[in-house]
Amino acid sequence: MPMPQIVLYAAMAFFVVAVIARAVKYARHPVHMRWELYPVAHEKGRAGYGGSHFEESEHWDSPRQIDHVGEARAMASEILMLEGVRRHNRPLWRFSWPFHVGVYLVIVWLGLLLVAGAVWRGGDAPVAMARAIDLVGFVGLVVGLWGALGLLYRRMADPALRSYNAPVEIVNLLAWIVYLGWALGVHAVEGGFASLTAFTGGLVTLQPVAVSTPVAVEIVLGALLLAYLPLTRMFHFVAKYFLYHDVRWDDAPNPRGGALEQRLTKAMDFGVSWSAPHVAKAASWGEAAQGDGGQEDQR
Amino acid sequence: MNGPISPRDLARPIEQLTEIDPKNLPPLPHPYEDWEDPAFKELTDENRERLEHSLDGIVGLKIARPDDEATRAEYVEKFLTGLDKLLDRESNWTFLQPLSLSLENCVKCNTCADACPVYESSGRNEVYRPIFRSESLRRLVNRRRGGKLASMMSRFTGNDVDASWETIARLADLSYRCTLCRRCAQSCAMGVDNGLMTREIRKLFSQELGWSPDELHKDGTVKQLVTGSSTGMNPKGFQDIVEFAQEDIEERLGLSIEIPVDKAGADILVLHNAGEFLAWPENLQAFAVIFEAAGLSWTLSSEIAGYDSVNYGLFYDDVQFARVGMKHAETAKKLGVRKVVMGECGHAHKAAMAIGDRIWLDELNIPRESSFTLLAQLLRDGRIELEPERNPFPVTLHDPCNITRSMGIVEPQREVIRAACPQFREMTPHGVENYCCGGGSGFAIMNSLNFLDWRMLVSGRKKFGQILESFAPEIDDKDLPKYVCAPCSNCKGQIRDLLAHYKAWDRSKLHYGGLVELVVNAMKGVKPGFIDWDEIDMMM
Ligand code: SF4
Ligand code: SF4
Numbered sequence: 042m043p044m045p046q047i048v049l050y051a052a053m054a055f056f057v058v059a060v061i062a063r064a065v066k067y068a069r070h071p072v073h074m075r076w077e078l079y080p081v082a083h084e085k086g087r088a089g090y091g092g093s094h095f096e097e098s099e100h101w102d103s104p105r106q107i108d109h110v111g112e113a114r115a116m117a118s119e120i121l122m123l124e125g126v127r128r129h130n131r132p133l134w135r136f137s138w139p140f141h142v143g144v145y146l147v148i149v150w151l152g153l154l155l156v157a158g159a160v161w162r163g164g165d166a167p168v169a170m171a172r173a174i175d176l177v178g179f180v181g182l183v184v185g186l187w188g189a190l191g192l193l194y195r196r197m198a199d200p201a202l203r204s205y206n207a208p209v210e211i212v213n214l215l216a217w218i219v220y221l222g223w224a225l226g227v228h229a230v231e232g233g234f235a236s237l238t239a240f241t242g243g244l245v246t247l248q249p250v251a252v253s254t255p256v257a258v259e260i261v262l263g264a265l266l267l268a269y270l271p272l273t274r275m276f277h278f279v280a281k282y283f284l285y286h287d288v289r290w291d292d293a294p295n296p297r298g299g300a301l302e303q304r305l306t307k308a309m310d311f312g313v314s315w316s317a318p319h320v321a322k323a324a325s326w327g328e329a330a331q332g333d334g335g336q337e338d339q340r
Numbered sequence: 341m342n343g344p345i346s347p348r349d350l351a352r353p354i355e356q357l358t359e360i361d362p363k364n365l366p367p368l369p370h371p372y373e374d375w376e377d378p379a380f381k382e383l384t385d386e387n388r389e390r391l392e393h394s395l396d397g398i399v400g401l402k403i404a405r406p407d408d409e410a411t412r413a414e415y416v417e418k419f420l421t422g423l424d425k426l427l428d429r430e431s432n433w434t435f436l437q438p439l440s441l442s443l444e445n446c447v448k449c450n451t452c453a454d455a456c457p458v459y460e461s462s463g464r465n466e467v468y469r470p471i472f473r474s475e476s477l478r479r480l481v482n483r484r485r486g487g488k489l490a491s492m493m494s495r496f497t498g499n500d501v502d503a504s505w506e507t508i509a510r511l512a513d514l515s516y517r518c519t520l521c522r523r524c525a526q527s528c529a530m531g532v533d534n535g536l537m538t539r540e541i542r543k544l545f546s547q548e549l550g551w552s553p554d555e556l557h558k559d560g561t562v563k564q565l566v567t568g569s570s571t572g573m574n575p576k577g578f579q580d581i582v583e584f585a586q587e588d589i590e591e592r593l594g595l596s597i598e599i600p601v602d603k604a605g606a607d608i609l610v611l612h613n614a615g616e617f618l619a620w621p622e623n624l625q626a627f628a629v630i631f632e633a634a635g636l637s638w639t640l641s642s643e644i645a646g647y648d649s650v651n652y653g654l655f656y657d658d659v660q661f662a663r664v665g666m667k668h669a670e671t672a673k674k675l676g677v678r679k680v681v682m683g684e685c686g687h688a689h690k691a692a693m694a695i696g697d698r699i700w701l702d703e704l705n706i707p708r709e710s711s712f713t714l715l716a717q718l719l720r721d722g723r724i725e726l727e728p729e730r731n732p733f734p735v736t737l738h739d740p741c742n743i744t745r746s747m748g749i750v751e752p753q754r755e756v757i758r759a760a761c762p763q764f765r766e767m768t769p770h771g772v773e774n775y776c777c778g779g780g781s782g783f784a785i786m787n788s789l790n791f792l793d794w795r796m797l798v799s800g801r802k803k804f805g806q807i808l809e810s811f812a813p814e815i816d817d818k819d820l821p822k823y824v825c826a827p828c829s830n831c832k833g834q835i836r837d838l839l840a841h842y843k844a845w846d847r848s849k850l851h852y853g854g855l856v857e858l859v860v861n862a863m864k865g866v867k868p869g870f871i872d873w874d875e876i877d878m879m880m
Contacts, residue, residue, distance in 0.1 A: 071437070076536065078746065087751075091750055091771055095694075096752055098717035099707070128527075283441055306701055306702065317550035
């Protein structure tokens with residue numbers, strides 16, 4: 042099997058494992074104190090101004106009105122429009138949004154290539170499919186490259202951003218620029234993506250397919266980027282899900298006798314290893330909370 | 341220090357990293373064009389010698405400077421051990437998930453800087469930039485986690501903050517230059533919370549090294565758990581306050597009210613910030629007048645900590661937070677009340693209702709509600725009636741961060757204030773996007789050395805400007821009193837100090853107070869004049 046194919050299989054496997062590992066790591070954190078931040082998108086009729094269920098007199102007796110559609114809408118506008126950055130940092134959004142849209146389109150493009158490869162097994166895909174691949178692919182690569190270059194420029198030019206951006210952050214952006222730029226160049230010369238459709242056919246059917254050196258380089262660059270992504274902050278999709286759902290929008294109340302209360306009761310048995318004088322004597326959180334008030338001299 | 345400052349400079353062995361020059365602070369709005377900010381109070385030579393001030397020349401935490409290298413090294417080692425505990429699933433289960441997510445996912449876009457009132461009001465001093473602080477913690481954590489390899493790669497990865505005495509002393513002080521208002525977090529599209537990370541830094545220093553401001557710990561939570569209140573008021577003192585309040589209500593309003601204390605089986609336990617009793621007894625009185633007029637079954641408690649709703653643990657220490665929370669819950673359980681109602685104290689709301697929602701467990705899990713929602717309900721039910729024309733003066737509303745941004749209680753207090761005050765106007769921005777008063781996270785009670793100057797000139801500057809702007813149409817009318825409604829004891833203390841510092845009564849007739857005072861001042865069947873402007877004028 043040719044080298045690009047092997048590298049890509051390995052990168053895909055690594056990517057999947059790394060993403061799952063990251064999600065599992067965040068999901069397995071213990072229950073924590075409430076720390077939501079308003080507006081909370083699923084507060085029915087209140088999300089617009091940042092209100093909450095606490096606004097009800099005797100809120101514990103009135104049913105919570107969860108607006109799933111409102112939450113989905115907020116998530117969609119965050120994912121598709123980068124609403125938070127658009128609202129709070131328009132100059133950054135002007136590059137960040139095209140970059141993200143470019144990446145989304147590149148993902149769709151790769152999906153189309155896989156479909157074409159799977160359905161037509163390396164043979165010629167119908168014209169409509171080929172056109173769709175061309176359109177999505179070229180637009181995605183161009184827009185993504187434009188955004189990445191803009192982000193790089195901002196990071197280098199803005200003194201405030203520069204002092205917080207270590208070389209690694211620049212390298213991360215360069216990795217995208219190199220990949221997107223190379224892919225764009227290769228396929229602009231080729232006039233389309235036929236070579237890749239053939240390649241993905243082989244990928245799906247586990248058949249070796251020979252590709253030209255420039256395409257092989259493109260595939261290896263893409264594979265390396267894919268494997269590198271979950272090791273960096275650039276892959277924040279999973280973390281952002283947890284940041285919103287498990288922290289920022291986590292307003293789950295703790296009714297007496299409920300499942301949450303059981304988890305919290307268990308957490309009270311966790312050990313306390315802190316060693317300042319006012320804490321040191323407690324063996325567990327439950328014991329610490331019942332402590333004598335920390336009257337010990339602290340310093 | 342000359343040149344741009346970066347987090348790695350925390351470790352620099354120089355006398356002072358940065359300085360705030362009052363001349364570089366942003367100007368205040370009309371009519372303060374002529375205002376000249378005074379210089380910060382000079383530290384004495386003895387203080388400079390004895391106390392850590394090497395961050396910005398301000399002494400917030402009062403860390404004693406160790407004389408010998410061995411003690412310094414010992415503290416650094418403790419700090420590093422504390423970092424491990426901060427990331428431990430048992431020792432920090434309370435906030436591990438939010439902390440890890442915030443530590444690992446900042447994309448350094450710097451959007452949060454424009455949202456931070458402290459950073460803006462300092463004239464954009466680099467060390468107050470929200471990510472300066474969190475990035476310092478992040479880099480220290482990454483170095484600690486990454487071992488030798490992380491040290492070798494530090495230039496490339498940016499994890500270049502060395503753990504030294506200077507670093508930890510400055511970082512500890514830096515964690516008391518943020519009000520934990522979380523406005524930055526709201527602007528962060530990633531969901532990263534610099535306020536949370538500041539609190540985690542404070543917690544590390546408190547729970548591992550025993551470093552915390554005396555006002556919050558020794559004279560705060562410890563005093564509250566031992567004597568009953570962080571004000572030092574004991575149960576007997578509290579009973580005297582109640583008697584005084586009854587007499588005062590009789591004298592001012594001609595009403596004979598017996599304020600219930602320790603009434604077992606009452607429907608409601610009201611938890612007030614005991615600071616109100618001493619500084620603003622009219623707040624306690626107004627609550628009593630309203631609750632009696634509405635015919636509620638209610639009580640106060642004289643139990644240790646049961647008459648003081650404050651929980652300063654919220655600002656710096658999870659263990660102390662849990663201890664005080666337990667006392668509040670036990671008080672409610674002992675009295676057998678159906679619910680607890682939180683008086684006008686923002687952090688106490690958040691401590692008991694939001695964060696405390698996961699501490700008040702099992703038989704201590706007694707429902708809690710805000711006095712704002714109760715008041716709005718009483719108005720809706722017609723159990724109290726208002727004559728708003730009795731509040732003819734301009735009124736604006738300050739939103740306590742803990743109640744709005746952190747709890748989403750926004751409308752009920754507005755429903756009440758709109759019903760009571762025909763001249764009500766909003767600040768810009770308001771609600772969940774409000775600016776902190778500058779006294780948040782314990783600052784309102786921290787006055788030592790030059791810290792008071794800092795919270796007047798820097799952390800409270802934005803709020804003071806906002807107050808002036810909200811009264812812009814009448815600000816030049818020096819005969820028309822204007823009322824800043826601050827329904828939170830800590831915010832009220834900070835706004836009191838701001839108005840005094842900027843001589844706002846003399847210059848613009850600005851005064852402040854709570855929400856219930858406005859209600860009683862306009863309440864049908866109650867003698868007018870609960871807010872007595874002549875008396876206020878005399879006191880100023
Ligand atoms: S905390 Fe959020 S807004 Fe601030 S720099 Fe990090 S990612 Fe950007
Ligand atoms: S929590 Fe408030 S004061 Fe602290 S950094 Fe954020 S915006 Fe600034």
